[in-house]
Amino acid sequence: MGAKNRSSYASPCSQLRAEYHDCFNRWYSEKFSKGQWDKEECVAEWEKYRACLAQHLEDRHLRRLLAEADPAAFPKEEDPAHSADGSSGR
Amino acid sequence: MVRAYTQEHVYRHPWDRVTTASWRKFTDSPKVLSHVTDVHTLSRRLDPDQGTLCTTRSVTVRSPQLPFILRRIIGQDSVVCHCVESTVVDARNRSMEIVVRNVSLRNILEVEERSKYSPHPVHPDRWTVFQQETSIRCKPLSALAAVAEKVEQRCAERFLQNSAKGREVMENICKYLEAEASSATSSAAVGI
Numbered sequence: 001m002g003a004k005n006r007s008s009y010a011s012p013c014s015q016l017r018a019e020y021h022d023c024f025n026r027w028y029s030e031k032f033s034k035g036q037w038d039k040e041e042c043v044a045e046w047e048k049y050r051a052c053l054a055q056h057l058e059d060r061h062l063r064r065l066l067a068e069a070d071p072a073a074f075p076k077e078e079d080p081a082h083s084a085d086g087s088s089g090r
Numbered sequence: 091m092v093r094a095y096t097q098e099h100v101y102r103h104p105w106d107r108v109t110t111a112s113w114r115k116f117t118d119s120p121k122v123l124s125h126v127t128d129v130h131t132l133s134r135r136l137d138p139d140q141g142t143l144c145t146t147r148s149v150t151v152r153s154p155q156l157p158f159i160l161r162r163i164i165g166q167d168s169v170v171c172h173c174v175e176s177t178v179v180d181a182r183n184r185s186m187e188i189v190v191r192n193v194s195l196r197n198i199l200e201v202e203e204r205s206k207y208s209p210h211p212v213h214p215d216r217w218t219v220f221q222q223e224t225s226i227r228c229k230p231l232s233a234l235a236a237v238a239e240k241v242e243q244r245c246a247e248r249f250l251q252n253s254a255k256g257r258e259v260m261e262n263i264c265k266y267l268e269a270e271a272s273s274a275t276s277s278a279a280v281g282i
Binding site for chain 1: 105106107109110113114117128130131132134136138141142143146148150172174179181182193267
């Protein structure tokens with residue numbers, strides 16, 4: 001199991017994710033948490049990371065989460081299975 | 091069948107350092123918190139007038155090895171579970187609230203973990219209080235209630251183990267940040 005667990009760290013977006021998280025962590029610790037919250041930073045890093053996720057996220061659950069987090073960027077897939085839960089018959 | 095746990099811990103570090111450590115907890119220590127296999131930020135929203143920051147992250151967790159009977163039923167040694175972590179930070183009031191819920195395996199169990207970091211009432215500028223409530227609910231109509239009970243117990247044990255490990259990681263990151271901050275201050279003083 002061991003090595004397999006870590007496979008996600010080699011995913012196509014891991015580099016962009018690391019860049020974004022580094023930027024975010026710096027902004028959070030040096031500015032936001034100390035009272036400078038008037039300006040959003042790391043926007044370029046965020047855009048690149050988001051675009052990568054949208055393109056490469058293969059996991060069905062994560063894809064759905066992403067769509068829910070930002071409906072505008074990810075049009076909902078057709079999902080007719082989730083209609084009213086009528087009688088299942090058994 | 092609901093199990094609920096509450097935990098409290100006092101970090102002897104200021105709120106801004108502890109909450110910084112909280113953001114870094116999963117990404118800085120992949121070896122220690124090896125049950126967390128993946129973390130992605132899915133959304134972020136800053137309100138620059140109010141000083142609030144809301145984010146959503148996905149946290150992928152691999153369960154420990156399942157009990158024998160479950161391995162037979164599911165056909166896998168362990169299961170991967172996706173959780174959503176919603177965080178609201180109110181910097182003006184120095185409050186950070188985190189809610190984690192599982193999004194997969196919900197037909198078997200529902201886990202909700204609510205955490206809060208706030209300044210310590212006696213030493214608000216030096217210490218931080220961490221409070222956490224975890225509830226684990228097994229679905230009553232789950233096909234195999236006895237098996238579900240085992241899963242619930244297994245998950246509960248793991249949750250407690252991991253939150254102890256998580257605190258250790260947090261303490262280490264805080265120490266590291268403290269050292270980094272003091273060396274930055276001394277470098278600045280020297281004029282580097």
